[in-house]
Amino acid sequence: MPPFSDLTHVRVWIVEDDVAFREAFEEVVGPHVGLAGVFGSVEAAEARLDVLRGAETPDVVLLDVNLPGQSGIEGIGALKARAPGARVVMLTIRDDPETVAEALGAGASGYVTKGAPAERVLAAVAEAHAGGMLMGPAVARVIQASFERRPPSTDYGLTDREREVLAEMAAGGTQQDIADRLFVSRSTVNTHVQRLYEKLHVHSGSAAVAKAIRERLLAG
Numbered sequence: 717m718p719p720f721s722d723l724t725h726v727r728v729w730i731v732e733d734d735v736a737f738r739e740a741f742e743e744v745v746g747p748h749v750g751l752a753g754v755f756g757s758v759e760a761a762e763a764r765l766d767v768l769r770g771a772e773t774p775d776v777v778l779l780d781v782n783l784p785g786q787s788g789i790e791g792i793g794a795l796k797a798r799a800p801g802a803r804v805v806m807l808t809i810r811d812d813p814e815t816v817a818e819a820l821g822a823g824a825s826g827y828v829t830k831g832a833p834a835e836r837v838l839a840a841v842a843e844a845h846a847g848g849m850l851m852g853p854a855v856a857r858v859i860q861a862s863f864e865r866r867p868p869s870t871d872y873g874l875t876d877r878e879r880e881v882l883a884e885m886a887a888g889g890t891q892q893d894i895a896d897r898l899f900v901s902r903s904t905v906n907t908h909v910q911r912l913y914e915k916l917h918v919h920s921g922s923a924a925v926a927k928a929i930r931e932r933l934l935a936g
């Protein structure tokens with residue numbers, strides 16, 4: 717595993733009801749991040765947030781979808797309401813496009829399946845903490861397949877280049893990844909991303925991808 721020592725300052729929580737998975741996470745991923753909280757439900761994490769001060773709240777929350785009580789998707793808003801600066805990355809076995817779109821639309825900043833290698837989970841934590849978004853390859857493939865099966869509803873006046881950038885975002889690429897693939901600068905990619913936000917009437921990469929999934933903007 718490559719060194720991720722720079723993530724030890726990132727306060728990470730995991731909300732996961734599977735004890736065996738939690739223990740494996742603590743052993744494999746925990747040493748590379750600032751693991752500050754492990755919870756079995758959204759309600760338990762909420763209770764902890766209710767007694768914490770701002771400096772102690774998490775930077776990134778890794779959140780399962782299927783949880784006792786509130787689901788992970790319901791929990792996104794509840795946790796962010798108590799810790800507005802926290803970024804949420806879904807870490808789950810669910811990889812259907814509807815669930816991905818629902819999570820991203822609710823404010824998730826990344827989506828990784830539990831079968832992903834530790835490096836991918838760490839990359840998602842790093843990207844979310846930096847304000848970006850990252851999805852695992854398995855999730856990206858499911859999303860791309862969903863675009864191919866259904867016709868688009870509208871195009872919002874997107875240019876071909878904006879569609880390319882949106883497709884790369886849906887494939888889980890960071891802005892630097894997209895710049896490298898399209899042979900342009902990162903600032904150029906950022907300009908395209910900001911125009912996408914304006915045209916799609918969204919305020920984040922996750923919301924843009926969620927809208928692309930729901931409205932089939934990349935079909936064809």
